[in-house]
Amino acid sequence: RDPVVAGSALILDGRWKLPPNPVEWTVYPILTRAIGLRRAPTASLSIALMAWPDDCFAIASPHETDAHRSMYLSLIGRDIDAKQLLRARTRLMVLRGDGEATALAAYEQFVTTTNSSPQSSQQDAAGTECSRRQDSVKSED
Numbered sequence: 001r002d003p004v005v006a007g008s009a010l011i012l013d014g015r016w017k018l019p020p021n022p023v024e025w026t027v028y029p030i031l032t033r034a035i036g037l038r039r040a041p042t043a044s045l046s047i048a049l050m051a052w053p054d055d056c057f058a059i060a061s062p063h064e065t066d067a068h069r070s071m072y073l074s075l076i077g078r079d080i081d082a083k084q085l086l087r088a089r090t091r092l093m094v095l096r097g098d099g100e101a102t103a104l105a106a107y108e109q110f111v112t113t114t115n116s117s118p119q120s121s122q123q124d125a126a127g128t129e130c131s132r133r134q135d136s137v138k139s140e141d
Contacts, residue, residue: 010077011058025060035107036061036071037100046099049073050107052089052114089114 008027016023034056039046049059049071057077062068075088091110095102 011074027058031059033104033107034059034073035103036073037103038069038071039064039098040069044097046095046097046103047071048091048093048095048099048103048106050091050093050103050110051075052111055088055090 011025011027016025033050034053035048035050036059037046037048038061051059051073055075056073058074060072060074062070073088073090075090076086080086089110091106093099093103093106
């Protein structure tokens, strides 16, 4: 199945047009990395939100000049069976300054380490398996 067609179909299927806050999404070409960067220049901060490429089929964000600084990772992107356990690997980083160079380097490290390092798991209160991982990345000065 073509992930672009499947992802676009899911994004444009009408579920986002429901009141009270309908959204009209624009689908852009495929990106080479599942990473989004939002900047707050007046605070000299940026955030990077990233996901493992096979886990993320879209990243949604308003335009850079929009005061609403949200960002959403669209994960999994397919139907699953009841009681089926799926994991999506993500990372959120807060960076000083523009953050682009640090975020790109951290993304490459994230993809490498999450691919080769097993994640520990534990059961939460509802009995759902939760993934736990500790990561540290230095921010830009």
